[in-house]
Amino acid sequence: MDTEHDIGDYLTLVSITKTVSVLPKVLHPPKLLTLSNLDRQSPIHMYLVFFYNSTSVAHHKINNLSLDGADDSVFRSLKCGLEETLSVWYPAAGRLSCDHGNKLNLWCNNKGAVLVEAETPVEMSELGDLSQCNEFFEKLVHKPVFDEDFSEMPLVVAQVTKFGCGGYSIGIGISHSLFDGPAAYEFMSAWASNSTITMKQHKVLEIPKLPVHDRGTLLMDKFDETPKGISTDLLPNRNDDGSAVVTRAAAVDHLYQLIMQAAASNDRMINFLKNGSNIWNQIIDSNYVHKTFHLSGALIESLKKEVCGDEMSSFSCSSFEVAAAHLWKTKTKAFGVRKEAMVCLQFSVDVRNKVDPALPQGFSGNAFVLASVALTAAQVEEATHKAIIEKIREAKKSVTNSYVKAYMEAVGGPQTTLPPLDELTLVSDWTRMPFHKIGFLNESAAYASPLASLIPQVAYFMQNPSDCKGIDMRVGLHPQSVSTFSRLFHR
Known part of the structure; x- marks a missing residue:
């Protein structure tokens, strides 16, 4: 960062202003989802930080007519969109659990995701080339404390940080046991769509292709390496x-x-x-x-x-x-x-x-x-x-x-x-x-x-x-x- 302060000074200048649990808008009956061995490889959270400049934010506020234009409009929009999305992608509102054989599975129990609001006086231009790793990015995501108790660890966490220039970052963490890359992309695309569409008046929500959460063929007890119908x-x-x-x-x-x-x-x-x-x-x-x-x-x-x-x-x-x-x-x-x-x-x-x-x-x-x-x-x-x-x-x-x-x-x-x-x-x-x-x-x-x-x-x-x-x-x-x-x- 090319400023009179070094990066170490700015690492402390991200203030958390709000932390909320986000529950699905429509609750599903609790159920156990058996995970495959591919899901169990890496239950840690994978983090991705999206950067939106101030012009994107202004465009967002102009198009979300039902909001009052307050500074928390981005946070509120994302919260509402996530509530809608978790209603369809309901395993994301669940928690991991261990069975008697110490194997990870997913308890779909509607406990919800965690959404954090934060702010910083740092201007986005001070971060330099956004494609390069920057220690400051670590402050733009919410990392839940893990004390070996899967039942308390949210599978989806997000932090919305407002920059001094008016821009925003949205840092999202998703347990890799939940989704792979393409599925995470579809989940976040649905969330973004719900965040922008549901805030507009007189707009019918377009339902994207529905996700299939059952692991099906990839469960070892169902896996058959002999193609059906062939001796x-x-x-x-x-x-x-x-x-x-x-x-x-x-x-x-x-x-x-x-x-x-x-x-x-x-x-x-x-x-x-x-x-x-x-x-x-x-x-x-x-x-x-x-x-x-x-x-x-x-x-x-x-x-x-x-x-x-x-x-x-x-x-x-x-x-x-x-x-x-x-x-x-x-x-x-x-x-x-x-x-x-x-x-x-x-x-x-x-x-x-x-x-x-x-x-x-x-x-x-x-x-x-x-x-x-x-x-x-x-x-x-x-x-x-x-x-x-x-x-x-x-x-x-x-x-x-x-x-x-x-x-x-x-x-x-x-x-x-x-x-x-x-x-x-x-x-x-x-x-x-x-x-x-x-x-x-x-x-x-x-x-x-x-x-x-x-x-x-x-x-x-x-x-x-x-x-x-x-x-x-x-x-x-x-x-x-x-x-x-x-x-x-x-x-």
């Missing part, structure tokens, strides 16, 4: 004795290999493995900084032409594929990983249409597994972008119904925090979820920024508000590698 004798990939080939989840196997590789030469890793770590004892590796790099639409097209060469008519690649390949090559070289060391690229794959039967439209739970590519650092550095893209495609193609079952079985044990691994790159692709376009204040946000990930290996791919064909990459890097990474990344 097991006719299935491919069978051994000579007729038994089925056992499918393994490459992502889990590769992760185990990386941990064992690190333990062979890292005392810190050995200590981590001996002592273990509960998922709530979050590791924050101070040796990482989070930076956002913009891969412009022009650079993406240039990389695609370089990949395809003279084969433009017979070979094409997606923006995600070329961006993931470019990131992996750049990070591996910038980190100076030993040439003979195994390095791994993992990325999320939506399995809504890969399980049998397919999940219904509007499925609101977690429906992503990780696909994985493992090579030596030397192989990654020497490989062309095209060769890595082909490996990415092979990994994605391997995610079948059997792979999903193997993956869910593998992640079904006790959850622990992922140890720091320089050799691992995880990609979370948000490019099909333009969060900045969610119009809580009738207009697109200036930016929608996730908080710095507790897992520094995660790289977020996001749409850029001013370059629709470009990708913003939020990456965790060692401070000493930032300069090298930046030089290699921008070529």
Whole structure:
């Protein structure tokens, strides 16, 4: 922040003025929703901060004629919209609970979400580039205290902060056990729609597609890896004795290999493995900084032409594929990983249409597994972008119904925090979820920024508000590698 005060001064200048519980407008009979192993992987809250400048706020007030124009109009509008939204997305008003086997499930009990109102004298322009991680963002979200009692922890929390310039931020936290990325996007889009529509007089509420909250196919006791109507004798990939080939989840196997590789030469890793770590004892590796790099639409097209060469008519690649390949090559070289060391690229794959039967439209739970590519650092550095893209495609193609079952079985044990691994790159692709376009204040946000990930290996791919064909990459890097990474990344 380029002001006479440093950032430390401003961290204390966010004042909470109101905290309320928000209940569904229509209460549902209490029910227990059984979660899948994919839901149980990470019950922590994921946070996203939306920034709206003062012109968006003015537009919001002008269009909400039923409000009196008071400063709390944004807060009141969001509260009413959330009440409407929780009536349909009712699990979001519930609480997690543990069954007798210590497995997490969701008790839909109408306890509600938490909405906080805050204010700060800071002006939004003082925050600089909103795409870059900023310590101040941590003050723009509400983090509920967790004392090991799931029954008291709200699954959805939000903080509305008014800035000195008249702009607003809306910081939203959602338990990852509740929704995955696409479902969270639909939930917040519905909330934004309800916040703007229900405040207008004589406006009929348009009901979007209804969410499906039952986990269905993804529950292990209902999972059938044999497609319906097909004899097991006719299935491919069978051994000579007729038994089925056992499918393994490459992502889990590769992760185990990386941990064992690190333990062979890292005392810190050995200590981590001996002592273990509960998922709530979050590791924050101070040796990482989070930076956002913009891969412009022009650079993406240039990389695609370089990949395809003279084969433009017979070979094409997606923006995600070329961006993931470019990131992996750049990070591996910038980190100076030993040439003979195994390095791994993992990325999320939506399995809504890969399980049998397919999940219904509007499925609101977690429906992503990780696909994985493992090579030596030397192989990654020497490989062309095209060769890595082909490996990415092979990994994605391997995610079948059997792979999903193997993956869910593998992640079904006790959850622990992922140890720091320089050799691992995880990609979370948000490019099909333009969060900045969610119009809580009738207009697109200036930016929608996730908080710095507790897992520094995660790289977020996001749409850029001013370059629709470009990708913003939020990456965790060692401070000493930032300069090298930046030089290699921008070529």
